[in-house]
Amino acid sequence: MKERLVLEAQKINKYFFNPVETQVLKDITFTINRGEFVSVMGKSGCGKSTLLYILSTMDTSYQGRLLIDDSPVTGKSSSFLSRIRNEKIGFVFQFHYLLAEFSVLENVMIPGLKLGKIGRKELEYKAMEKLRIFGMEDHALKKANQLSGGQKQRVAIARALINDPLIIMGDEPSGNLDKKNSDIVFEIFKELASTFNQTLLIVTHDPEFAAGTDRIIEMEDGRIISQ
């Protein structure tokens, strides 16, 4: 039986026009299967982050075709893309991007509240479950800015998981952390992949991190050189 594709990129090209026209992505074509733990490797400036933002549907100015969950998303309306992001994609950024005005629990709940599929009580329970996975349940009622860097990143991962997304995308999720915390984050990803069969796509420039993943996509000068 053929594995279902979570994400499929077909001949994606992207240009930057400022200050001069440069091609940052050249004919990027690859697929990600369900349950795969994929890392994208490459030097700084090779276009890996740019690729990730295209795959995440946030950047829409590119040529080529992008399919998420077997349905095309290229050229769709921005409200449709918002919905896709909300429902099917979880994000972890280099910086944690927690909302300082909200408690940890609320931060995790917000994407779920936005999706509105389950009631508030149920969602609260679910959010606590996610926090428990990362040992953060004791901090649920603290404000986001009362946590340490590593803790914040763990909360951000919990937030990415709240809607049980099809795929989690990470842009150097351990880039801002020290060795210990970065190891913790890596372990979390590893566990998500093995225990929960979660599909993951992580952009990194850390070879050690990449070595631990199922598949490494290596990029150089806007091209995929090996996968």
Next chain:
Amino acid sequence: MKYSLLLEIAQKLMLARLKQTLVAAVGVTFSITMFVALLGFMNGLNLMLDGLVLNRTPHIRFYNEIKPNPNQPIDGSDTYKSYHNIIRSIKPNNVRKSIYNSAAMIETLQNDERVLGVAPKVSTQVFYNIGNIDITGSINGIDVDAENALFTFDDYVTVGNTGDLKNTNNSIILGKGAADRMLAQIGDVIQATTAQGNSVQLKVVGYYQSGLGELDNVQSYTSLETAQKILGEPSSFITDIQVKLKALELAPSMASDYGDLFEIKADDIQTVNAQFETGTEIRNLISYAVGITLLIVSGFGIYNILNMMIYEKMDTIAILKATGFSGRDVNIIFILIALIIGIVGGAVGLILGYLAGLGIDHLPFETEALPTITTFPVDFNPRYYIIGGVFSLLTTYMAGYFPAKKASSVDPVEIIRGK
């Protein structure tokens, strides 16, 4: 569900910047307070000043006008008919002052359903005799009940009772100015001489004070019967018929219709008092302009604060968008912030405005010229509150519109990559 989440986020954003939000709301509150209080006060004064004249003025007044006969003999001549004749120094012919067939006219007017009431009047010139000095004045014989009902006559009788005019024979209510000149106390008997030379003795039963000094120096009131008796005329003698209509606007057309029908001079209130309407309109215009300027200034305050908030909360906007909030959602969040500031600030402003109005209403304001007024007049017309409320929402919405639009078009990639 969806809106409650957006509302919750808007709330949190405002609480995070409580001080700025409060400053914005206080700006709206201040301007709405001033708007409502100013318009209420301004219009209270307007109504009072207009009332001074307009309440006392009949909507239509019928009387015989003294004027030259428009049909001069030369116009009847066959020879000069087709000529343009100019005659200088024509004198008015001797018209009788009393209105012919007045009883029938009054009955016709009273049967017209557009008419609120009719008050007949006899007015005549007299001399008040004080020792060997004569002061000119005029006496109005009035139907006391009709005058009270239509022109709030008793409001202007500061001392004494209007009923006494009916109950006491040969009684008079003197204008305050005239009474002061004659040193006439209540209960005194004064002497007056009519233009025809009849001398009468009248008992002072009250003082009349309209607030218009010129009027109070000459005008005095007696009952219709007393006035007719002074003149030595029968009870059918009426010089003026005053009409009050249900709708003021009908006055000009009805005046010309009835004027033609009765073949008599008919003046309508608009023609006589045009300048009052103009004055009122201009005063209103000025107060609206000031009020709306205040609101617009507070709108700029809200605009600034929202703009600042958006620059500060770029990260929040970016992450909201990354996690699935659409541009429209972000737009709604910021519009909600603006509207909440508008609603809360506006509501408090309306309440404070009302209280300010009450305060002004209790400030003593006593002047010789206005006997019926003891405190500053304030108009609590709900219209100003509605206009104030609507405008506070409108300006805050406008102030929120552009910042919200900017927030909704924030590109999350740019913000996130910029770190």
